[in-house]
Amino acid sequence: MKDKEKIALFIDADNAPAAKIDIILSELARYGVVNIRKAYGNWKSPCIKPWEDVLHEYAIQPIQQFDLTKGKNATDIALVIDAMDILYTKDVDTICLVSSDCDFTPLVTRALADGKSVLGFGERKAPMAFVNSCSKFLYLDEMQNQGQTKQKSEAHIKCDTKLMNLLRQAVEASEDDDGWAQLGTIGSHISNHASFDQRNYGFEKLSDLFKAIDSFEIKKSGSVFWIQDRKRAKLAVV
8 A cells, every 4th residue: 555645734824814724634635644734924923813723723833933024024934944954854745835925936846846746725816926836726715614616607717718728738638539538638637737726716526617618528438538629629520
């Protein structure tokens, strides 16, 4: 039996919602065991009192950082230093970063270069460079108490050019000679080059997202879903 993935969790308490800690840990449990749990901030500040209230319940180690210089954030610097130390001194498979305001892109790219997976959690205001660099990133401000998001309409999805291009390219790269692609292969292709998660659009499964878009045709063979780009299929016929 393969050992469970070892995960190190780093929380920027100044820039993350404590109310979502259940969702974060529940998601991480799908990947492995969170052996290291640290939260950084000025614990004398009333702004992060919600995090202080959950530290003991979730066995999170608080790391104190005083606001020594106005306008400068010592919290994210301390977080990066600790994360780099752990990368080189501890046996971890995955790094998890919880933050919305700080851009941890250099840390993410360094961890990826070392063969680690990087999971990110934050709100929509998180820097896109940080979001896109992660192996996977989930938006906490859109997740409800049950861990679900409100589903986006087909019109909203089709207006998202970046998403539509990502889906079409993944289908095209995975399709067979008849223009059909297995859903599992599509998902693997997407995860290899994008921090995509269908739950950010309100769909629990990737198949549900494809079903919501009439640009794709879906069929099922046994337990396997197959996807076809309707536009490409029509061009092939012509």
